[in-house]
Amino acid sequence: MKKVLIINWDCYPNFATGGVYTWTKTLIDSMPDYEFAVINQLSNPNSNGVYTIPKNVTNVIEVPIFGATRYEEFCKRDGKLQKRILKTTRHVIQEKFIPLYRQFMACVLSDRCNTQILADVIIQLHDFLITYDAKKCLEHPLTWDIFIEQLNKEPIYSNMTFKESLTAFQLIQRNIQLFSIQVPKVDVIHCSLAWLPSLVAVYAKKESNCPVIITEHGVAFRELLLYYNAYLFDEPSKIFWKVFSHNIVRVVYSIADVITPVCEANKNWEKSLGADPAKIKVIYNGVNTSRFKPMQVQRENSRPTVVTVARVDVFKDIVCLIQAIKYAKEMIPDIQCLIYGTSSDLDYSLRCIKTVKELQLEDHVKFMGGTKEPEKVYNAADIVAISSITEGFPFTIIEAMACGKAVIASDVGGVREALDGCGLLVRSRRPHELAQGMVKLLQDENLRHQLEAAAIKKVHDEFTLEKCVENFKKEYENLTRTHSSQESSREVIVQ
Secondary structure (H helix, E strand, O other): OEEEEEEEEOOOOOOOOOHHHHHHHHHHHHOOOEEEEEEEEEOOOOOOOOOOOOOOEEEEEEEEOOOOOOHHHOOOOOOOHHHHHHHOOHHHHHHHHHHHHHHHHHHHOOOOOOHHHHHHHHHHHHHHHOOOOHHHHHOOHHHHHHHHHHHHOOOOHHHOOHHHHHHHHHHHHHHHHHHHOOOOOOOEEEEOOOOHHHHHHHHHHHHHOOOEEEOOOOOHHHHHHHHHHHHOOOHHHHHHHHHHHHHHHHHHHHHOOEEOOOOHHHHHHHHHOOOOHHHEOOOOOOEOOOOOOOOOOOOOOOOOEEEEEOOOOHHHOHHHHHHHHHHHHOOOOOOEEEEEOOOOOHHHHHHHHHHHHHOOOOOOEEEEEOOOOHHHHHHOOOEEEEOOOOOOOOHHHHHHHHOOOEEEEEOOOOHHHHHOOOOEEEOOOOHHHHHHHHHHHHHOHHHHHHHHHHHHHHHHHHOEHHHHHHHHHHHHHHHHHHHHHHHHHHHHHHO
């Protein structure tokens, strides 16, 4: 049985929500003839530690980057932690670890980073940190000195505030612990994003001598830029993280054998970030049409109903959706909007609630929490609206389409590729436009039914679960077959 290592971030199996979770679970459940190991980096201390996994998932490695800095303090490994601590002497740290750390920092902060050199340094750090204690190394005072030394080499970074510098230092330290993980030998490595957790693939590829697939759902670099602009006020810090992130993304792309974005929009981003176009092959997400289909469900009332299924966070721009309902209410007084989704962002959730109160929409906007039956939620709607400011190829849209619902959504990411010809597109962060589209769909029954029929047909033609899974199976088979042939050729040449 072939073995696959899946690398995730705040996803399967600990967080049973979101498109990447759905994608991961679908792959695993639909490929019982493959054996899976999962690495899931956890940045949220509220992650769920109790879950059910199928028999073909043989290993789950959870890597928290909060709390204690020793991975072994969370997970049992080889029972040799004490020996590694004792052998990690000051001399070892100064003579072996510090030169590697200095080289790593120089690479990730370079405007002209050589990805091959960075990959080699990551492999060397891994080889070192599985032998010695990461905590003692990372907490040595010299690591801070090296970090500040690197900042001072670039005038713009030297103007970072102490708070921003310390935050950057601590985040990088936390993520370097990824290099202390020992991963199982596998036949294929499959990363669900091109970001820090996928640095594990750099050394895992060498150890297993196997191919790597990168599947980006939302382009990590694009979403990181949005995050930095939203939460960082210090301009030098924004530049620091932009350079750092770009170099991390580039090294992940560089070790990939195949890059499978979920839409053409992501493909264009990846090419612009330096990914080899010859490696890129779009594979759209797929939906289970046996589950997501038109059905009769009981509704609480007959009011014109707009539904959204999305996390309550800044990237989904729920505030914009609420504002749009205010404008739509002027044309359709009894309109209601039901928002299904959880949230880990308390501040943004409170902002959404405040917006509802300020606009006096308590009777028109309801927060319904998460749902385990989204197919019933879609079918209870008249239309589905998505107000995101960034997306890859969202499951919520193709699920709603499969249920025969007219969808209006922000024209971001791969949304146009899904909705073209069977839905309405508006510019993001334009509540007036979103409201006009919702009113149009609710009042024009002929248009709504036309789009509903077109949506069902498009899903069945292009976005089925079977088609998505079959495409990834082919990639696994082609990669392992090609890799085996190459290894056989090398053996013949050596002989």
